[in-house]
Amino acid sequence: MTVKGVGGRLIRKEDDRYMRGRGQFIADVRLAGMKDVAFVRSPVAHAQIRGIDIPDTLRHAVFTAGDTDIKPIRAVSGLAGFKVSEQPPLATGKVRQVGELVAMCLAGTRAEAEDIAAAVSLDLEELPAVSDMLEGRKPGAPLLHESWGDNIFLETLVDADLSATARTAPIRVTREIRTARQSMAPMEGKGVVAYWDSRLEQLTVYSSTQMPHIVRTGLSGCLGLDHGRIRVIAPDVGGGFGYKGILSPEEVCVCWLAIKSGLPVRWIEDRREHLIAGTNCREHHYLITGYADRDGKLLGIDCEATVDSGAYSAYPFSACLEAAQVASILPGPYDFPAYRCKTYSVATNKCPILPYRGVARTGVCFAMELLIDAIAREAGLEPHEVRLKNLVRPEQMPFDNITKKHFDSGDYPECLRRAVAAIDLPAVRDRQKRGEPDGRLIGVGVSIFCEQAAHGTSVYSGWGIPMVPGHEQATARVTPDGGLELRVGIQSHGQGLETTLAQVAHQVLGIDPEKISVVHGDTGYTPYSTGTWGSRCMVMAGGAVTRACQEIARRAARIGAWLMQTDEAKVTVRDGMVVGPSGSVTLGEIAKVWYLRPQDLPNDADPGGLETTAGYKPVRDSGTFSYAAHATVVAVDTEIGAVEILDYVIVEDGGVLVNPMIVDGQVYGGTAQGIGTALYEEMPFDEAGQPLASTFADYLLPGPTEVPELRIIHMETPSPYTEFGVKGIGEGGAIGPPAAIANAVNDALRLLGAELCVSPMTPRRIVDAIAAVKESGARRAAGDAA
Amino acid sequence: MKTISLTVNGKAVTAAVEPRTHLADFLREGQLLTGTHLGCEHGVCGACTLLIDGSPARSCITYAVACDGAEITTIEGLDEDATMRRLRDAFSREHGLQCGYCTPGMLITARDIVTRLPDADDRRVRFELSGNLCRCTGYVGIVRAVRRVIEERQKNGSAARPEAGTTPGTSLGPVGSGHARTMPANGPIKRQMATATTTAPAAEPTRSPSGQAKPGMEIRQSFTVNHPPDRVWAFFDQIDQVAACMPGASLTTPPRDDHVAGKIRIKLGPISADFAGDADIERDAANKRGVIRGGGLDTRSRSSARGEIRYALFEEKGGTATRVEVDVGFTLTGPLAQFSRSGIVNDLASRLTAAFAQNLRVRMDRAAGGSPAEPEPSTEQTAELNAGALVLSVLWARIKSLFGALFRR
Amino acid sequence: MKPAQFDYERPSSVAEALDLLRREDLFVKVLAGGQSLGPMLNLRLVQPDLLVDITGIPELKRAEPDSDGITLGACITNADIEDGRAPDVTGGVLPAIARGIAYRAVRNRGTIGGSLSHADPSADWVSGLAALGAEAIIRGGPQGDSGRRTLPIEDYMVGVFEAALEPGEILEAVRIPRLSARARWGYYKICRKTGEFAHAIGAVLYDPERSVCRAVIGATESTPLVVADAAFLFGDRPSDNLAATYDTAAAARLLDRKGMTDPFERQVHLAALRRAVDRASLQ
Incomplete structure (x- = not known):
């Protein structure tokens, strides 16, 4: 029999509407009288606005900051020393990034709105721009927010005295490592449709968001409207990956205009807007030193990390989350005695950043894993051997690491061993010795990381940002015909939660998932939630659904026992029935009694009936720790700098899997994004702060021929703290690939003496790295000769 | 405005369109067929792929006015198509979709692959799919689904005769242009720049910053x-x-x-x-x-x-x-x-x-x-x-x- | 991202199209498949007054083979060539090039004439047809509707996005010579991902029965480097085994003359040509 509960590879309930073109995405929402908005955006990165010239005939259709009473977006962190940026949804005074909103134009169609926007001209006095975070850190750099005195949102320090380690460590390796700015690029961009419902006196906002409740809270603040006057609905959302975890200036503006105009107003982000003006991610710089003994045992890590946070602190995650996370998770899955890490979150004249799938983990994994390989080369050891000497061991679990991260469970060394076995390291080493007929160089690389997920109150209250997750809630309601409705405040946009939450409910109540509907993404219907981010939904919403269903089961059991005239203690709920010693009664029959024949109920029936809202937190809310080892074999064409991935293995432990098919999908998809980070994706800027990729021809996403057939091997160590032992798993795929692929490329280039410490590893960078070695070799040779 | 007559999912449609309206907007905004998605509007991502005279084409860089007389088939028009039914089943079983945004375009391309290239192997399938971007799945489930349908067709023969307008034509030239009739401008042709609202006044150029970083x-x-x-x-x-x-x-x-x-x-x-x-x-x-x-x-x-x-x-x-x-x-x-x-x-x-x-x-x-x-x-x-x-x-x-x-x- | 307003006409003959193209008071742009122009229009980089859609003109959609080669109308699509609906006279060379252009959905509307007239240096046809020794047949001009002149493909592209069309002229067709049975062909395109534009193209044709030895280094950011008599690249002794006598230094000197100084660009362009030579030799 097909398993329909936890562990079942259930076909997704949501597929059919998408495959028939019947999904309803934000751009599909149709309201009578709806108008379109196009924005006038800043063409320059940093400038004083001297004037906005609107032709008289268009004055009625164009709105600037002066026309509105919108309050600025403020995403403040409680971390000591954090400097606050005020982000006016429509620019006032200055513009600080290309694409910043200056005016909004309203018309019957988007094309007409763009015509109007083209007729508005801006008089801008350009200011020197900060286009590089390291330059922006320096004294004397142009200032984005003059009152700060510098461009540093926040500095953090995990301090330790490493001088003794530095004196005595036999191996000391220092690397400068850099990761490129990226665009998250879900296939659907953002968008918003808003109208004022005069019957309910309520602003109804359709938004392509991962967090409708947080958007509502943010809108309430910026518009000065009570929460009760705002309803936010996330329709079908075409991918998020973090990009839609924000209160965007466009959302605020469009809502204001809907109220002002009394008309349904729509803005749909186009791809150019997404690439040049939408939020970015991932731009890190590391100066990192590792100390180790001759056997590769780590003695200490010393790091200075800088994150390019862009011009403003985005709501709700703030400009500091990324860098602060760098400091706390850089040690990765390793156990070592000494750690120092200084971080800077730097304001630059670029769009703000958001936490992209994996958040800072992708960057720190890249830095740490490249460092470990460099140490291995220094020690003359296989890279995985160095890792095995330093990984937290299973018998240490649960384990508090050097930054007080609480690893809940798992066998990290075994994970790595399986990956190394699956990639068949000895075979690759043999192949390297033989050489390739086509002259390419083969390399093998591994990376290993752990992924804190579903971290809750205790972690987020420490950041002090506008959003701190508490108990996650779910409402469960048995319908009169025995079906089940689940209402959750999170949002599903590809994760398949309409299916997996039904599986969880099925596990508790035995109701067929076909008869379970999951309502999500609507503040009007669902309990408050911080939404979908941080790989938290299965743990948190899954836990809440479990609790709610358990309560339904308890109440149904009492009614069922009464109907069977048996003792409540003698019945159990399973397979959609209350089963007693000598018979059973279906939940459908119980529902019929509760709703339609209350005269048949026991006197002590719970007056809450067959509907309940329950809250949930794991036993510990410091997060689950999934972990994975990625191993890959690549071929590098050194003449043209091309990299082909020949084999790719992921050994992943995400705790107990609710739907292994969906988990595989998350891992595959994340890995494809990680391949993009490693080899293709980069949002470059020139010195004036101009973004240099405004189409998918400039910003390269990996396609079907760039992603190889991926192999996944599962381990399944339950979390001791969560319902069913599940762990968050949504982001891991995107964390490991840049490090594994870079290590493989560097392994291939080892004999040439070339090494790359940057992502993406483009053909030019690879060829240049090889050329640099040849050049320095030639110089050395010339020097020797002299 | 130009008046065009064309067939959309088997139904005759006559409509007035601005020449600048691309086919996807015509279908989405005018015909309320929102299954055709826009992902880039510059012809790279493939989300807007649909059938014109039975062959896949990009609807974001094809203007509706150029499709006068053509037969358009969108994802909504393939509900009953036997090949598409097999593909839907395979995509679901192989988890070939997550957020669903690229899916309509992906399915249209997949249908073209399995019908046009009955012997395509893994490599060929990936090559042929490369004009459709997916950000969720890593293409693993998509490629497997297409391969599964190819194998089924090899084993069980191809499906029943497809609907009219869903098989490629044999005439030369851009798909959709086969029926093109002369379409003169109605009324005098305007100089568009002069009419595009008002030309911006002699706007002052963006002023250079003093002490600006060195030029690009x-x-x-x-x-x-x-x-x-x-x-x-x-x-x-x-x-x-x-x-x-x-x-x-x-x-x-x-x-x-x-x-x-x-x-x-x-x-x-x-x-x-x-x-x-x-x-x-x-x-x-x-x-x-x-x-x-x-x-x-x-x-x-x-x-x-x-x-x-x-x-x-x-x-x-x-x-x-x-x-x-x-x-x-x-x-x-x-x-x-x-x-x-x-x-x-x-x-x-x-x-x-x-x-x-x-x-x-x-x-x-x-x-x-x-x-x-x-x-x-x-x-x-x-x-x-x-x-x-x-x-x-x-x-x-x-x-x-x-x-x-x-x-x- | 919607285009600015434009007007649209779809003439049914070349003569009608030429009439429109002679309008000097308007910015008139020819629309063939629109697969290159469409994105530029959507991005408002191009804002014409009038688009003249030439895909309704039957004489531009003809494929006419004869004993020496084939004449392909400007509106023959890449898919027509890929699928063989337009007969192949090149032993598979043309279909192979066509298959590598962008993506199938684009090839179904993208045309050979549109690509050549768009004159993008990274385009396959600009380099590939130059290597094959093809010619552009241009209609109109001073002699009116029946005026016709012919240019080698390498002269048809005069610069980035500039084709050698005078006002009142249109590209009518492309003439491609038939390759002999002994002909050897190599083509190598360097892209970062499938369907992406070429960063470097190398092409070589050796057809001794017709005394032809041509080579092209393309995707150079300007007109491709076309060598009509490429024997010197093979020590003046080209043979079926082209690789045996291939002289990389001679190719490098071509790049010097082109003014290509960036070491990476030089390396990949030389690699593209050498790999094309290797492919030709392997046949």
Whole structure:
């Protein structure tokens, strides 16, 4: 029999509407009288606005900051020393990034709105721009927010005295490592449709968001409207990956205009807007030193990390989350005695950043894993051997690491061993010795990381940002015909939660998932939630659904026992029935009694009936720790700098899997994004702060021929703290690939003496790295000769 | 507006459309067929792929007006299609979709693959799918689903006869053009730029920051003329003469003091930008050097250019000749700038500077009435340089990948 | 991202199209498949007054083979060539090039004439047809509707996005010579991902029965480097085993003349040509 509960590879309930073109995405929402908005955006990165010239005939259709009473977006962190940026949804005074909103134009169609926007001209006095975070850190750099005195949102320090380690460590390796700015690029961009419902006196906002409740809270603040006057609905959302975890200036503006105009107003982000003006991610710089003994045992890590946070602190995650996370998770899955890490979150004249799938983990994994390989080369050891000497061991679990991260469970060394076995390291080493007929160089690389997920109150209250997750809630309601409705405040946009939450409910109540509907993404219907981010939904919403269903089961059991005239203690709920010693009664029959024949109920029936809202937190809310080892074999064409991935293995432990098919999908998809980070994706800027990729021809996403057939091997160590032992798993795929692929490329280039410490590893960078070695070799040779 | 008649999912539709409305917007906004998605609107991502006369095509870069008489089939029109049914089943079983946004376009392409290439192997399937981007699945489930349907068809034979309009035609030429009837403009053709609301008033160009970081591109050229430095220096005082050496440039008002207003037309194939702006000139007579700093705005593209030309004169051949050193640096901002930078920027920009330097030399020689230091370049060459083609090459450097990738088809 | 307003006409004959193209008061742009122009229009980089859609003109959609080669109308699509609906006279060379252009959905509307007239240096046809020794047949001009002139493909592209069309002219067809049975062909395109524009193209044709030895280094950011008599690249002794006598230094000198100085660009362009030579030799 097909398993329909936890562990079942259930076909997704949501597929059919998408495959028939019947999904309803934000751009599909149709309201009578709806108008379109196009924005006038800043063409320059940093400038004083001297004037906005609107032709008289268009004055009625164009709105600037002066026309509105919108309050600025403020995403403040409680971390000591954090400097606050005020982000006016429509620019006032200055513009600080290309694409910043200056005016909004309203018309019957988007094309007409763009015509109007083209007729508005801006008089801008350009200011020197900060286009590089390291330059922006320096004294004397142009200032984005003059009152700060510098461009540093926040500095953090995990301090330790490493001088003794530095004196005595036999191996000391220092690397400068850099990761490129990226665009998250879900296939659907953002968008918003808003109208004022005069019957309910309520602003109804359709938004392509991962967090409708947080958007509502943010809108309430910026518009000065009570929460009760705002309803936010996330329709079908075409991918998020973090990009839609924000209160965007466009959302605020469009809502204001809907109220002002009394008309349904729509803005749909186009791809150019997404690439040049939408939020970015991932731009890190590391100066990192590792100390180790001759056997590769780590003695200490010393790091200075800088994150390019862009011009403003985005709501709700703030400009500091990324860098602060760098400091706390850089040690990765390793156990070592000494750690120092200084971080800077730097304001630059670029769009703000958001936490992209994996958040800072992708960057720190890249830095740490490249460092470990460099140490291995220094020690003359296989890279995985160095890792095995330093990984937290299973018998240490649960384990508090050097930054007080609480690893809940798992066998990290075994994970790595399986990956190394699956990639068949000895075979690759043999192949390297033989050489390739086509002259390419083969390399093998591994990376290993752990992924804190579903971290809750205790972690987020420490950041002090506008959003701190508490108990996650779910409402469960048995319908009169025995079906089940689940209402959750999170949002599903590809994760398949309409299916997996039904599986969880099925596990508790035995109701067929076909008869379970999951309502999500609507503040009007669902309990408050911080939404979908941080790989938290299965743990948190899954836990809440479990609790709610358990309560339904308890109440149904009492009614069922009464109907069977048996003792409540003698019945159990399973397979959609209350089963007693000598018979059973279906939940459908119980529902019929509760709703339609209350005269048949026991006197002590719970007056809450067959509907309940329950809250949930794991036993510990410091997060689950999934972990994975990625191993890959690549071929590098050194003449043209091309990299082909020949084999790719992921050994992943995400705790107990609710739907292994969906988990595989998350891992595959994340890995494809990680391949993009490693080899293709980069949002470059020139010195004036101009973004240099405004189409998918400039910003390269990996396609079907760039992603190889991926192999996944599962381990399944339950979390001791969560319902069913599940762990968050949504982001891991995107964390490991840049490090594994870079290590493989560097392994291939080892004999040439070339090494790359940057992502993406483009053909030019690879060829240049090889050329640099040849050049320095030639110089050395010339020097020797002299 | 133009009136078109076409078949959409088997039904005859007649509608008035603006020529600029692309097929996807026509279907989504006019016909409420929202299953066709827009992911990039520049023909790369494939989300908008649908069938025109039975063959897959991009509806975001196909204008509705060009589809007069064509048969359009969207994802909604393939509900009952036997092959699509198999594909839906396979996509669901292999988890070939997550958020569902790319799915309609992906399924249309998948259907084309399994019907057109019954023997496609894994490699071929991936190659053929490469025009459809998916950000969720890593393509693993999609490729498996397509392979599964190919194998099923190999085992069980292909499905029943597909609906009309869903099999490719055999006529030559762009799909959808087979039925094209003459479509004259109704009424006089307007000059669109004049009517596009009002042209922006003589907007002031984006002002250059003082102490701005160095320009995006910098090139140095030097040449020698057979005239003494004083005469050459006098030439440089004639700013209109100097400006005329810049390909495509002209002054809009006579120079006043050390300030000039002018424009430069940059025409790169079908792209044209008219940068209007002004420049200030600083002259250091004692050292015979000067700087022209200027900036201009193209209101049409909302792009601005900013640059400076530094020149310095050096005595040569005992005072009978002058070596002129010219440094050109400039920065482009706005939409025309926002494409990936290429490695050949300097190469092309130096051709611009070379053109400027060459024109300068020719003019100076003519103005001075003396014999050129080197043979005068052929008229043909000068004309080409004056035509502005080389200025464009600098723009080209910036927008190269756009043209390279999108527009080369 | 919607285009600015433009007007649209779809003439049914070349003569009608030429009439429209002679309008000097308007910015008139020819629309063939629109697969390159469409994105530029959507991005508002190009804002014409009038689009003249030439895909309704039957004489531009003809494919006419004869004993020496084939004449392909300007509106023959890449898919027509890929699928063999337009007969192949090149022993598979043309279909292979066509298959590598962008993506199938784009090839179904993208045309050979549109690509050539768009004159993008990275385009396959600009380099590939130059290597094959093809010619552009141009209609119109001073002699009116029946005026016709022919240019080698390498002269048809005069610069980035600039084709050698005078006002009142249109590209009518492309003439491609038939390759002999002994002909050897190599084509190598360097892209970062499938369907992406080329960063470098190398092409070589050796057809001794017709005394042809041509080579092209393309995707150079300007007009491709076309060598009509490429024997010197093979020590003046080209043979079926082209690789045996291939002279990389001679190719490098071509790049010097082109002014290509960036070491990376030089390396990949030389690699593209050498790999094309290797492919030709392996046949």
